Amino acid sequence: MIFKRHRRLRGSDALRDLVRETYLQTSDLIYPLFIKEDIEEKQEVTSMPGVYQFPLNLLLIEVEEIVNLGIKSVILFGIPKEKDEIGSQASDVQGIVQRAIRLIKEAYPQLLVIADTCLCEFTSHGHCGLLKSDQVDNDSSLARLAEVAVSQARAGADIIAPSNAMDGFVYVIRQALDEAGFQNIPIMSYAIKFASSFYGPFRDAGESAPAFGNRKTYQMDPANRLEALREARSDEEEGADFLMVKPALAFLDIIRDLRGQTQLPIVAYNVSGEYAMIKAASQQGWIDEKSVVLETLLGIKRAGADLIITYFAKDLVRYLKEEE
Template sequence: MTNEWEFKRHRRLRSTPAMRSLVRENHLQMDDFIYPLFIVEGENIKNEVPSMPDVYQISLDHVKTEMEELQSLGIKAVMLFGVPNEKDEEGTGAFVESGIVQQATRLIKSKVPEMLVVADTCLCEYTSHGHCGVIHHHDVDNDESLKLLAKTAVSQAEAGADIIAPSNMMDGFVTVIRQALDDAGYKNIPIMSYAVKYASAFYGPFREAADSTPQFGDRKTYQMDPANRREALREAETDVEEGADFLIVKPAMSFLDIVRDVRNQSNVPVVAYNVSGEYAMVKAAAQNGWVDEQALVLEKLTAMKRAGADLIISYFAKDVAVWLQN
């Protein structure tokens, strides 16, 4: 029987799993992922973060075992966040030689040298007030904060960090850190800039894990207004001009349009940060039996790749490694 209709048959390329796989445009692979780690001072500590199931604060004596697990899963890069016992007004623990991130970095590079260490470069976990810089007149002093951030970056590079990832959102932070690294002899250490970091409600679980909740006010004078799009492109363009080697967009899930915009504007690698609140929501829904966790996570991470991300920072990296192997 001859069909009287004429139309395009797009379903031909969806007919079987093999056919769908053959024409799939975007793929997740373990080379895409950076796994965040929270390192605490002390011994024999492995504390699950209440709002982030399966994510832990770990002490240095657990780091080697953690690295071996990550290696077995095919994860090749970690991002380190430090949780010190002592804090002060200037966040001294961020840049001293004995800082927790510096200790963890030296340990990782001595035990598992092939693991890529990305050092988060900020002060908020180390300051008694919880802000990302020096406080003057009840606000963050941009230029004074830059001096301490530069010291932090150099200290992290000296400890062996492979990539410096400044997350503070101070104006000029890429320029100042790049100059400091170059002057200290670290011209080949790249900067993974948190170029587009919104003042988001999705950071709550992270602040619990990193003990970095501001003790007064908020971070809206330095992190971006979620309503703004063009501002993100100005931030990203400035950071590339100042020497950024990667550009992070954070959060990822609610800002996929920004990921695409930054990808279209820039030729450096774009990194999507699948943040703590995004992780916690999915975990909570899955624990209640409301969603298929594996299907949902793979769908949303693939959406980040489709939007233009080259790399993804995600607490789901371990889960994804298992799922991709099965």
């Protein structure tokens, strides 16, 4: 028997490019933006170097850079000045997210604006739904979340992205959008959202840490694979147009399994903790940031993701331009 010479296909840059199976493209990327009321200057998130909370008056400067880089999609997270038990500002016509959507769409109508639909950044208790006693009540939360989604659509959001992890949220939001005349607004469901320790830096950026307890009664146990696939199947049946897996790196197997189950576009969220670890190691000189970012995002894409939400989006575009 003659052994196989696999190295024949690795002999030069041109040859490696010829047989490359997986590619990263600018159009794969969705860039998260944090908009905060009651600040006048952008504020760097301590646990996420290079990520900022923006005031409305400086938002378009950041968006202009994003557009000029060729990034076609952003997802918005808002931090209101005032919070209450039901997250009133999340659905207010003058809420921070609604104002940001209108501002962006007026200046850059071609940019795809995705609205994260949740209550955790807007509630005084920091949970993703309404409380009954000290528990998050699923069904009353659904009606409230539907109000938020419709408000975001009215403001001009191109895609509604519910991240609240309530049972039935896709069905209720789809029904509410249709009844309000937004039949053509897609839903990007956070279909598989694990109760992950990788979210810590995001809670700094979004100022959304729960005031008590945790989110394990509504976000998924990281140990469960089959449950994840059941969750995704339910959301697809209820009318989701995209299915998301969050986080990405510790759950590449879930992305791969989901790719075999659905024909819908799959979105992977390369979350804050994943970003922060690479940044921290890079700042210590322990890794080469560019190489690790490229390898990380390629791995997510290779696992089966069509789109990636990542805080590295701007960096990645610059890396890709360097390699052209």
